[in-house]
Amino acid sequence: MTGEHRHIGRPVPPRHHERLVRGGGRFLADLRAADVLHAAFVRSPLAHAAVAGFDATAARRDPRCALVLGPDDLAGRTAAIPTVWRLPGQPQESIPVAVHTARYAGQPLGIVVARTPTAALDLAEAVRLDLAPLPPVPTVADALAEHAPPVVPGAAGNEAGRIRFGSPAEEIAAALARAAVVVEREFTLPRVHHSPLEPRGVLAAYEAGTGLLTVHASSQSPHAMRQDLCAVLGLRADQVRVIAPDVGGSFGSKVFLYPDEAMVCAAAVALGGAVRWVESRAENFTGAYQGRAQQATARLAVSGEGRFLAFDADLLADLGAYATQAGAGPHQVTALTLQGPYHADAAAATVRGVYTTRVPTGAYRGYGMQEAAFIRERLVDEAARELGLSPVELRLRNLIRPQDLPHTTHTGLTYDSGDYGAVLRRAAALAERPPPPDDPPWVRRATAVVAAVEISAFAPTALLEAFGIAWSGWEGVRLRINHDGTVTVHSGVIAVGQGIETSLAQIAAEGLGVPLDWVRVELGDTDTAPHSDLSAQASRALTLAGGALVIAARQLAGRMRALAAGFLKAEPEQVTLRIAATADPSSPEAAFHGAGGARITWRETAHRGYRGWGRAHRTDRIRLEESVDFDPPQLTFAHGAHAAEVAVDLGTGRVEVTGYWAVHDSGVLVNPLIAHGQITGGIAQGLGQALTEEARVDGAGLPVTRSFREYTLPAAQDIPEDLVIEHLCTPSTVIPGGFKGLGEGGAILPPAAVACAVAAAVPEIAHTLTSLPLTPSRVRAALRAAGIT
Ligand code: SMO
Structure with a gap:
């Protein structure tokens, strides 16, 4: 727009830095909630075992106990978590929340809810598990050995499925045959922990009167979590709101709903109240996906x-x-x-x-x-x-x-x-x-x-479809000039400490030709954000939400200019926008200029637009909001x-x-x-x-x-x-x-x-x-x- 507002390419200090460094972060454990109860999990101490008994009698008798849900209770309250990308032939199509066979040490078998976090941990220990040990299968070599114990029913030889990509086998064979040198090696890339600064965590609140479940979660994909929660709890999408507050790192470990997170939400629904779980570092080491x-x-x-x-x-x-x-x-x-x-x-x-x-x-x-x-x-x-x-x-x-x-x-x-x-x-x-x-x-x-x-x-999205991934790939943004001329961006991608809110603000400010501090970026709330299946993963947030925002800002800048031109009784091309770097939207230094010294401030343009005063002029649509979906x-x-x-x-x-x-x-x-x-x-x-x-x-x-x-x-x-x-x-x-x-x-x-x-x-x-x-x-x-x- 104007040369004064080049924001793309500038090393602007990320917006969240100072707030977080000064202790102003609002991570899951920081959120205030009235009458919140606390959850702890009963986890399998064995790698492989049939759960013959889950005796919570003592825990339930304790006055500090609000609720215990074991495998049988969960079976009546939860469905399995759906999968979205399966291998051909994969026998297991979802991840159960209610389990009667533990398949890894640390697997959640039940949830205990109590008045304090300590009480919840005490009572979880008071649950008496009766486990019938099954042979562990700790390595791939163990799993593929002859007569290996089966891990998943229906998975012959413990194989989940297989797929091949690339050149036909004959082409590979021919290339190997004509090679001067063939190097072959065996490689091992071990399991690793993501080790986010902030482990996982969920605060779920259910209001029986309205039937609304509000979930705050340290998640990198709130919309995906909402879809999974609807499937697991049998709730409608309009009953479930997922909000990601500040998220202290994720690196891929907070993409999907986990069974323990689902249990927290099931407990909130069962109690008609609020339940919080903040994962300990030890649990993160054993229970978070690797x-x-x-x-x-x-x-x-x-x-x-x-x-x-x-x-x-x-x-x-x-x-x-x-x-x-x-x-x-x-x-x-x-x-x-x-x-x-x-x-x-x-x-x-x-x-x-x-x-x-x-x-x-x-x-x-x-x-x-x-x-x-x-x-x-x-x-x-x-x-x-x-x-x-x-x-x-x-x-x-x-x-x-x-x-x-x-x-x-x-x-x-x-x-x-x-x-x-x-x-x-x-x-x-x-x-x-x-x-x-x-x-x-x-x-x-x-x-x-x-x-x-x-x-x-x-x-x-077409590529995801070709891979059989049950997700959309596009990203949407909603860009709005508010009645006072300030700017709000809504996007379904979320901030996990990577600074996306600052980058999106820079793109919006440059596209509109306004100072950076006029722009606020709102992320992480499924009630207000455009739908996003994939959100902040796969090096995609800036390319897709940013790409959508480039388009939205171009369109909205044009609409604003046309609106101002109408008020100035000029053609849009005859109007110039000049905004001083430090101006606020109502300043005369932030105005559209027409012929003969006529001008209208940015704020007044927006204000009149909201009142519909431009309707008599050439602009047939004066809503100062753009929604753009971008599918690459x-x-x-x-x-x-x-x-x-x-x-x-x-x-x-x-x-x-x-x-x-x-x-x-x-x-x-x-x-x-x-x-x-x-x-x-x-x-x-x-x-x-x-x-x-x-x-x-x-x-x-x-x-x-x-x-x-x-x-x-x-x-x-x-x-x-x-x-x-x-x-x-x-x-x-x-x-x-x-x-x-x-x-x-x-x-x-x-x-x-x-x-x-x-x-x-x-x-x-x-x-x-x-x-x-x-x-x-x-x-x-x-x-x-x-x-x-
Ligand atoms: S591994 Mo990522 O969060 O796509």
Whole structure:
């Protein structure tokens, strides 16, 4: 609009920062509620057992007890939670809330509601469970062993189903046959915890008089939660309102309704009152869904000239005891993105979902793309070693070039725009530096560069339909100029600490040509937000809600101008809008100007519009509100290259990341500060998975990692001081505004970058670097086996 109000691209401090830092956050535990009761769960202490008895007599007799619901009570009050993305042949189509067989340690079997949180915990302990133990099936190998105990009825051999994506088998076979080099390796990406700062939590209040259930939840997808709650509790959509207050991180662990969350809501309905549950960290470690959990046998075929002939993988997905609502979704995305940013004559992957007696797995930041990048980039590295080529050179030879775009991969993904070579070369150049002169002889140091694409704008509804996902992919926004000229944005995406409210405000302010502080962004309430099935996940919020907002702001700016032109008795093109940066909407410094010094302030225009005074003029519609739904024509692909420098201590096996350089193309950046924060956070999480994180159980299937004592997250001192992030920008060709995603990008590449750098530092153990995390003990074992230490 006017040149004074360029907001897109400005590093505006995110709106939530100061409020949260000053303690002004309103997280689930902070919400006030009258007469609220407190919930605790009776959880299975065993990994696998028939629940023969659930005796709550003592608990119910206690005066502090308000309600106990055991498996039989829940069976009468709840239906199962529906799934939305199933594997072909998957026998289990929903997740029961009422269970009579425990299939993982920590599984909720019943709920106790009492006057205080402590009383609820006491009374939950007073419930006497009669469990008949069944054999645990803690690993995929156990599950696939001959005569393995069945986990899920109807799942032959504990297989949930399988699916194959990509080139026909004959093409893969032919490529393997004509290859000069075929590298095949086995990979393990262990289960990991999301570890959000704020664990899960629900505050559910039911009013018997009105029949309304209001649920506050630490959720990243309130509309999805409402749909699931309706299905589980048999309520109508107009009876259920879900609100996400401040959410302290989610990373994929708060996408779906969990059985324990459903129980809290069922208890509120049963009591006709308010019930709160705030998850403890220990419960989060055992009861929240986990990420990754993939094993792969994968191969890369390369010609003598170093041309990629085929990528091929057999992926085993540890689904845990139930296929969650998206089931093997992340693993399917691994299969879809295995080819990454490279040309290849053929590419394919098969996914087999496997049930084990562990907590279910699901979405985690990067959603299968981190796994794909690790497998692919390690294979490329190993092939380079066998061919005697530099790994960077081999990558550059095969990267898809800008002139090849748009390019459709063997799995049917169409990359829209980017310069993969420029990004890789830039990362390599940034990482180039002489080794420090003072490295002791027991330290080996090296650098590696790796590359990946990041699916964003997930997803065109037609694509979801093609994948059999029972969801819509579009995102809607409602943009309103209020009667006083201020601006309100409603969207179904939500803020989980990623700063989306600031980015959307910038897009609206720029589109309307107004100062940023006139714009308020309202998110997270199903009563007021446009419907959104997918909300804040899959690097999609900015591309889809932002894209919709670009369109809405353009339309509304035009309407406002036409309205002002009517009042000024001029044609819209003859009218100019001038707003001083610090003006408020009623200031003469914020006005439309016509001919001969005529002007009308922004506020007066809105005010008259609301009164209908413009109706006599050329504008036939003067509602100062726009609702736009945006369903993208195709996915858009962000991409990036990361370089890691590591120092490997040959004595202890410790890997230190001494330098890290990330170059991303996330299209048009709305807010570089937010982009920097997102990429930094993603890298930190990815480094944790590279070096320390693994959710473990013992032989009986009982969780060993139950706190941050046993489960090590990277701390500030583990993040290299030399962390450099740069952006090269190729605007998306499919998203209005040219935006691409960046929420997951930072997390996709660190494990690949670190493992490839360790391989470069200690080539003698390169072939073993296929399992994460690269803990000192694992690296030292490899060093010892290679006779180095
Ligand atoms: S793994 Mo995400 O929250 O799409």
